[in-house]
Amino acid sequence: MAKADTVLIVGAGPAGLEAARTVAELGKRAMLIETKDQLGGTPYAYYATLTPDLQETEHSMQEILDAVEHHSAVDVRLNTRVVHSEGSLGAFHVTLDRDGAQTVEEVGAIVVATGFQHFDPGRETQMYGYYEYDDVITLVDAEKMFKDGNIVRPSTGLPPERVAFIQCVGSRDRQIGNKYCSKVCCGIASKQSIEIKRMLPNAKVFIFYIDMRMYGFWEDQIYWKAQEEYKVNYIRGIVTEIIRKGDKLLIKGEDTTMGRPMEVLMDLVILSVGMEPSKGTVEMSRIFQIPREEHGFLQVIGGPLNTVSTPVPGIFVAGAAAGPKDIEDSVSMGASAAAKAVGALKRLELEVR
Ligand SMILES: Cc1cc2nc3c(=O)[nH]c(=O)nc-3n(C[C@H](O)[C@H](O)[C@H](O)COP(=O)(O)OP(=O)(O)OC[C@H]3O[C@@H](n4cnc5c(N)ncnc54)[C@H](O)[C@@H]3O)c2cc1C
Ligand code: SF4
Incomplete structure (x- = not known):
């Protein structure tokens, strides 16, 4: 296999899968x-259903997984990581490690699609008591329950009567250094509130927000649906503390619309945790010498008109490794990064002719 014919794609989430498919469809090898030991990235590993139509993740992602797994021009390597890289566009020498066995591969270009990790709500926002109270969970914990087909209070195993979502946990928080919006969590909380109301029609569901930020069509597809069809209560407010009161959780804060203090009892609290660069993304920054932008994600150099080129020629980035994104945008970036990587290799071929 000619080395310049291969694009290495690091990370097999939505962005990496689409990058691999596009490289193969453009006639190069991926x-x-x-x-991990499976394809599909964070959504496939953690989420039961996806926006906007609440379809099962496995079902939604099957087509792209099949396309990649069954394409003869895609070489899939699971349980594998990059440990070293040298060389440049047209001839990168990348050391891969699989269970301690190392190989050096020659590739022409690279797409980094190593994604994000969920903010750990126990890290600095202890006032929410994530590690203290069983009934304070995250969006990710809730998705695990949805996978099992129910939603319960972990402390009792019984269905909750009153559920609260708290928005912007770990995002838009200058104190902890995450000065950005994670883009999807308003939509995901609204999606989950619909799911809870479908499972428990008599439950009261509240979403406490600073301001609601819906992503494009999600405004219509999820937010208004949750509010009008499912009677989810959106409350503009700041939650400052959660404490235990009897067998309930007391949420303390301020209702910022009414301008008055607020104290409400809940059975279950769901923290809308945002996105941070994954460990793999940080590691790839070091190994491939890609600078990180001020929020810690991988830097791109083209601004809004070229969202995938990094300062390192021949290395491109796709998806949440470059900042918070939904799946739609991650997949679009995957295709764009793949097209640019293949373009760079083709230009190189023309130069050597
Ligand atoms: C709670 C929550 C729910 C969400 N639900 C939705 C939803 O319903 N709809 C929607 O559109 N978006 C949703 N999102 C956003 C969605 O998860 C992202 O848009 C998407 O996962 C980004 O895809 P990605 O491929 O860039 O990264 P990821 O999905 O994070 O995939 C990255 C992959 O890279 C792998 N990796 C990491 N490091 C390395 C390494 N060093 N070497 C090799 N592989 C590595 C990881 O194991 C992973 O498989 C949600 C986000 C959150 C926080
Ligand atoms: S999407 Fe909503 S919850 Fe998430 S950080 Fe932005 S404003 Fe906060």
Whole structure:
């Protein structure tokens, strides 16, 4: 296999999968490596259903997974990580490690699609008591329950009567250094509130927000649906503390619309945790010498008109490794990064002719 014919794609989430598919469809070879033992990235590993139509994740992602797994021009390597890289566009020498066994692969260009990790709500926002109270959970914990087909209070195993979502946990928080909006969590909380109301029609569901930020069509597809059809209560307010009161959780804060203090009892609190660069993204920054932008994600150099080129020639980035994104945008970036990587290789071929 000619080395300049291969694009290495690091990370097999939505962005990496689409990058691999596009490289293969454009007539080059894709080597797709993933540290986990399965493809599909964060959504496939953690989420039961996806926006906007609440379809099961496995079902939604099946087509792209099949396309990648069954394409003869895609070489999938699971349980594999990049440990070293040298060389440049047209001839990168990348050391891969699989269970301690190392190989050096030659590739022409690279797409980094190593994604994000969920903010750990126990890290600095202890006032929400994530590690203290069983009934304070995250969006991710809730998705695990949805996978099992129910939603319960972990402390009792019984269905909750009153559920509160708290928005912007770990995002838009200058104190902890995350000065950005994670883009999707308003939509995901609204999606989950619909799911809870479908499972428990008599439950009261509240979403406490600073301001609601819906992503494009999600405004219509999820937010208004949750509010009008499912009677979810959106309350503009700041939650400052959660304490235990009897067998309930007391949420303390301020209702910022009414301008008055607020204290409400809940059975279950769901923290809308945002996105941070994954460990793999930070690691790839070091190994491939890609600078990180001020929020810690991988830097791109083209601004809004070129969202995938990094300062390192021949290395491109796709998806949440470059900042918070939904799946739609991650996949679009995957295709764009793949097209640019293949374009760079083709230009190189023309130069050597
Ligand atoms: C709670 C929550 C719910 C969400 N639900 C939705 C939704 O319903 N709809 C929607 O559109 N978006 C949703 N999102 C956003 C969605 O998860 C992201 O848009 C999407 O996962 C980004 O895809 P990605 O491929 O860039 O990254 P990821 O999905 O994070 O995939 C990255 C992949 O790279 C792998 N990796 C990491 N490091 C390495 C390494 N060093 N070497 C090899 N592989 C590596 C990881 O194991 C992972 O498989 C949600 C986000 C959150 C926080
Ligand atoms: S999407 Fe909503 S919850 Fe998430 S950080 Fe932005 S404003 Fe906060």
